[in-house]
Amino acid sequence: MEIVTKDIINLDLKTQDKNDAIRQLGQLLNKAGRLNNLEGYIQNVIKRETLTTTGIGFGIAIPHGKTDAVKDISVAIARLHEPIDWASLDGGKVDLIFQLAVPESSKGDEHLRLLSALSRNLIHEDFRNKIRTSQTAQEVIDLISQSLTKALEV
Amino acid sequence: MNEVKPINLVGVTACPSGVAHTYMAAESLETAAKAAGCDVHVETQGQIGIENQLSTAAIKAADVVILTNDIGIKNEDRFKGKLVLRVSSGDLIGKSPIIVKKLMAKLAEV
16 A cells, blocks of 8 residues: 555644644544554554654654554645644644554565655755645645655665 | 864664654754765664664764764764764754754864
């Protein structure tokens, strides 16, 4: 299964706070058949969030759960209707969420390389800007696959 | 005051789950160091395992070693006797350009 598909992207997510955003994205992942246990996954992501914030700055949050509650390694993507607080490292609000779902036993998985390449891409402003101005979920997927292909060739 | 010159940097990044911060921190440090004209090598210790392992030569040539302090770094004894800076992966993600600039300025004073 691809790590990101149209059904786990929401380009206009309406939410007021981070736990609700995590839950909504969890529900998207669950509906797409990518989880074994929705509640277990959500609790794992929220628990991870209490260790250190995943608000990495630049308006981006990367909440993640690594647990057996996940069936297939995935990244759900949301652009928010209104930016929300995420206790970000730079103090700014978050308008773009990349929520990762990783099975506990995914060691050595090729998909982990995709996630690491995506994480690296998020550091670059032009990549973030392109995601922010994408018109459709397909455009987001194309952007990500292009950049990942490039990253994996090197 | 001496002239600020490009420096040789090596780093190792790691984080609790090893899927995202590790790589963002590495990319951010590499990007900032290259932009400042520095030579840079960053090893990642993530869920995938160790990648871009630092060579003995790179460590020897390094003016400074940057290690993330979120979780323990493997094989830290390689850096014995080197100047080591410990920062969080979050700081590298957000502030690498400032960190690199400060290191360059600091080393120019020596």
